Amino acid sequence: MTKKQAQQPSQMQTLTRLLKYVYRVSPAALIVSLVSVIISAAASVVGSLFIEQVIDRYITPMLKQKSPDFGPLAHAVLLMAGVYAIGLVANYLFTLLMMVLSQQVQKQIRNEMFTHMQRLPIAFFDQNEYGDIMSRYTNDIDTLMQMISQALPMFANSVFSVVFVLAGMFYLSWQLTLVSLVVVLLSLGVVRYLTGKSSYYFDQQQKTMGMVNGYNEEMLNGLKVIKVFSHEPEVKADFDRYNDQLRIASGKANTYATILFPIMGNIGNLLYVLIALIGGAAILAGNIPLTLGALASFMQLSKAFIMPIAQISQQLNAIVLAIAGARRIFQVLDEKVEVDDGQVTIEEKPGVKNAWQWKLPTENGFKYVPVKGHIVFDHVSFGYVPGKQILHDISLEAKPGMKVALVGETGAGKTTISSMINRFYEINSGTITYDGIDIKDIKKDDLRKSVSIVLQETHMFTGNIMENIRFGRPDASDDDVYQAARLARADEFIHDLDDGYETVIDGGGGDLSQGQLQLLSIARAMIADKPVMILDEATSSIDTRTERLVQAGMDNLLAGRTSFVIAHRLSTIVNSDLIIVLDHGRILEAGNHDQLLAKQGYYYELYTGKKEIQ
Numbered sequence: 001m002t003k004k005q006a007q008q009p010s011q012m013q014t015l016t017r018l019l020k021y022v023y024r025v026s027p028a029a030l031i032v033s034l035v036s037v038i039i040s041a042a043a044s045v046v047g048s049l050f051i052e053q054v055i056d057r058y059i060t061p062m063l064k065q066k067s068p069d070f071g072p073l074a075h076a077v078l079l080m081a082g083v084y085a086i087g088l089v090a091n092y093l094f095t096l097l098m099m100v101l102s103q104q105v106q107k108q109i110r111n112e113m114f115t116h117m118q119r120l121p122i123a124f125f126d127q128n129e130y131g132d133i134m135s136r137y138t139n140d141i142d143t144l145m146q147m148i149s150q151a152l153p154m155f156a157n158s159v160f161s162v163v164f165v166l167a168g169m170f171y172l173s174w175q176l177t178l179v180s181l182v183v184v185l186l187s188l189g190v191v192r193y194l195t196g197k198s199s200y201y202f203d204q205q206q207k208t209m210g211m212v213n214g215y216n217e218e219m220l221n222g223l224k225v226i227k228v229f230s231h232e233p234e235v236k237a238d239f240d241r242y243n244d245q246l247r248i249a250s251g252k253a254n255t256y257a258t259i260l261f262p263i264m265g266n267i268g269n270l271l272y273v274l275i276a277l278i279g280g281a282a283i284l285a286g287n288i289p290l291t292l293g294a295l296a297s298f299m300q301l302s303k304a305f306i307m308p309i310a311q312i313s314q315q316l317n318a319i320v321l322a323i324a325g326a327r328r329i330f331q332v333l334d335e336k337v338e339v340d341d342g343q344v345t346i347e348e349k350p351g352v353k354n355a356w357q358w359k360l361p362t363e364n365g366f367k368y369v370p371v372k373g374h375i376v377f378d379h380v381s382f383g384y385v386p387g388k389q390i391l392h393d394i395s396l397e398a399k400p401g402m403k404v405a406l407v408g409e410t411g412a413g414k415t416t417i418s419s420m421i422n423r424f425y426e427i428n429s430g431t432i433t434y435d436g437i438d439i440k441d442i443k444k445d446d447l448r449k450s451v452s453i454v455l456q457e458t459h460m461f462t463g464n465i466m467e468n469i470r471f472g473r474p475d476a477s478d479d480d481v482y483q484a485a486r487l488a489r490a491d492e493f494i495h496d497l498d499d500g501y502e503t504v505i506d507g508g509g510g511d512l513s514q515g516q517l518q519l520l521s522i523a524r525a526m527i528a529d530k531p532v533m534i535l536d537e538a539t540s541s542i543d544t545r546t547e548r549l550v551q552a553g554m555d556n557l558l559a560g561r562t563s564f565v566i567a568h569r570l571s572t573i574v575n576s577d578l579i580i581v582l583d584h585g586r587i588l589e590a591g592n593h594d595q596l597l598a599k600q601g602y603y604y605e606l607y608t609g610k611k612e613i614q
């Protein structure tokens with residue numbers, strides 16, 4: 001994410017944070033699962049220890065009896081079955097609980113991420129690829145869930161098994177336990193090497209997965225451009241490179257992870273044979289005070305000793321992978337949300353539609369003041385990134401109801417100025433006031449509620465035309481929608497569509513032309529009818545005849561409202577009250593059309609065609 005986060009938390013810190021998170025979602029489920037996992041591990045060891053009793057207490061004596069009584073043996077076996085049954089139930093319970101818990105955690109994380117992302121500043125989305133963000137939302141959450149529902153319970157089960165088995169082994173014979181431990185210690189070297197390698201590659205796999213998804217997303221978005229320039233082979237070559245990196249990382253991670261298990265399995269067999277040999281020889285020589293039953297029990301335990309160690313190391317892979325995912329998820333959740341210290345809010349006057357008023361806090365409560373739309377920039381400077389200033393000392397005043405045009409070459413800073421008004425970004429110095437109130441004192445949501453923006457890039461949401469226009473004002477009636485569409489001159493083409501206002505458009509804009517989409521977004525802004533309007537190349541894809549008609553509708557709407565208009569076609573802005581001519585983020589000239597023409601400066605050259613907006 002941002003560079004600040006280059007210093008990553010350790011795996012242990014992330015795991016602890018994750019466990020706290022899981023605990024917070026459902027403390028009861030986590031505690032009951034933990035108790036169940038302990039019971040399950042203990043039951044299996046107690047079951048193994050029973051073998052000693054069964055052999056030494058019942059079977060061996062019975063071998064010497066002429067007519068053996070099977071009753072006590074049957075009783076002991078039943079008891080053993082009972083212990084195993086308890087273990088089984090506990091095992092089932094904790095598996096089930098962890099499954100349910102993982103679903104709850106998944107829901108909670110998705111919810112928190114979504115809510116958090118909505119509160120992140122636009123700058124976050126400028127700096128991070130959508131594909132990478134999506135990968136955190138999908139792949140990383142998936143791996144995390146697999147860890148919580150599978151790896152973590154198995155890991156806990158194995159850890160407790162190892163502890164109990166070790167205790168059981170010590171109880172039976174400390175000498176044979178020492179032999180087992182030497183074998184285990186030797187095998188741990190192998191485990192460390194293999195898990196170290198696989199976790200490194202699992203981390204790489206998650207990272208490259210994010211890159212592949214990011215690349216896919218970008219290419220899908222730019223598919224048309226790729227086709228226009230016949231860039232398919234180059235794009236494919238780049239994709240192959242990323243895909244190959246993913247294959248290599250994924251292949252290596254899984255190779256190291258999968259060879260671990262067979263190796264550990266064989267070490268387990270080796271230990272089993274070793275214990276049988278050493279134990280048998282020791283019993284025969286009378287070196288170790290061990291019964292036949294105890295040896296059988298010990299061998300059973302030694303088998304149950306290596307497997308959990310193998311499982312611990314294997315589950316460690318999944319845990320390491322999930323920790324990498326958890327870290328990426330927490331990175332998003334740790335991203336600073338937009339600062340909002342604003343106290344001033346905006347409200348619609350009760351009973352009067354589209355009449356807005358400020359709710360200003362005062363010493364003894366608050367007071368209401370009508371919203372006028374008076375915007376003042378006072379020596380404003382701004383840069384998107386530190387050290388690269390884009391706007392230099394901008395001062396301008398848009399009196400209520402004024403139409404202010406921003407003119408200048410591409411990259412001059414027109415959109416940037418408009419983005420400052422609703423605080424998409426924070427200015428570096430100077431102040432911007434709205435009706436005399438510093439915009440930093442206005443609650444962001446409310447500030448944005450009072451400013452309508454129509455961008456050149458239109459975005460429609462999946463739904464029908466009616467719903468998309470109503471997006472501007474959810475409580476608008478059908479008649480309001482028709483009225484806005486008529487004003488925006490969208491009504492005509494909507495009627496020509498087979499399903500009219502019911503025509504469904506998908507997220508990308510469906511079969512509508514860019515100009516038609518612009519008309520819809522103008523209608524959407526018109527229905528919102530805010531005190532301040534920003535039109536950023538809002539009519540650039542509309543033909544000049546329709547643009548004139550839309551303009552007429554808009555001028556009606558804009559009458560009495562403050563508006564900022566950015567347009568490359570100067571015909572759109574000649575009737576503006578104030579034209580601000582920008583060059584490299586500085587104001588070059590300001591005045592109305594006649595004043596600027598009379599000045600015979602930059603604007604005059606643009607208007608008379610001596611200079612062209614590039």
Ligand SMILES: Nc1ncnc2c1ncn2[C@@H]1O[C@H](COP(=O)(O)OP(=O)(O)OP(=O)(O)O)[C@@H](O)[C@H]1O
Binds near residue numbers: 126385390408411
């Ligand atoms: N999100 C961003 N991050 C960093 N720099 C940006 C960002 N958006 C714009 N810029 C830079 O800020 C400068 C001004 O861009 P801006 O979009 O305000 O220009 P503009 O006058 O609206 O141009 P156009 O007529 O092409 O829309 C440009 O140099 C641009 O590269």
